[in-house]
Amino acid sequence: MECISEKNKQYCNCTYEHCPRKHKCCECLHYHRRQGQLPACFFSAEAEATYDRSIEHFIRDYQKR
Numbered sequence: 915m916e917c918i919s920e921k922n923k924q925y926c927n928c929t930y931e932h933c934p935r936k937h938k939c940c941e942c943l944h945y946h947r948r949q950g951q952l953p954a955c956f957f958s959a960e961a962e963a964t965y966d967r968s969i970e971h972f973i974r975d976y977q978k979r
Contacts, residue, residue, distance in 0.1 A: 927962055928954035 919937035926937050935941040939953075946953045951967035961975035 926955060927957075927959060929963060930954070930965060 917938055917940065922937040922939050926939075928936055928942075930936070933942075935945055939955075942953045946967055949967070950969070952969060952972050953967065954962045956972055957967075957975055958979065961971060964971070
């Protein structure tokens with residue numbers, strides 16, 4: 915399947931500019947899954963800015979919403 919990174923830009927809230935997977939959802943999901951993490955798009959803007967992609971951080975962030 916062809917990557918649709920241009921279309922993904924509208925949904926991607928990742929602020930880590932140097933990430934080679936930015937706007938490439940398939941690669942991003944696989945990378946973070948291997949790391950035991952979640953991608954930026956699962957987090958609020960405030961939580962995403964910490965670059966803590968842990969599941970524990972997601973739970974704390976989600977509970978605040």
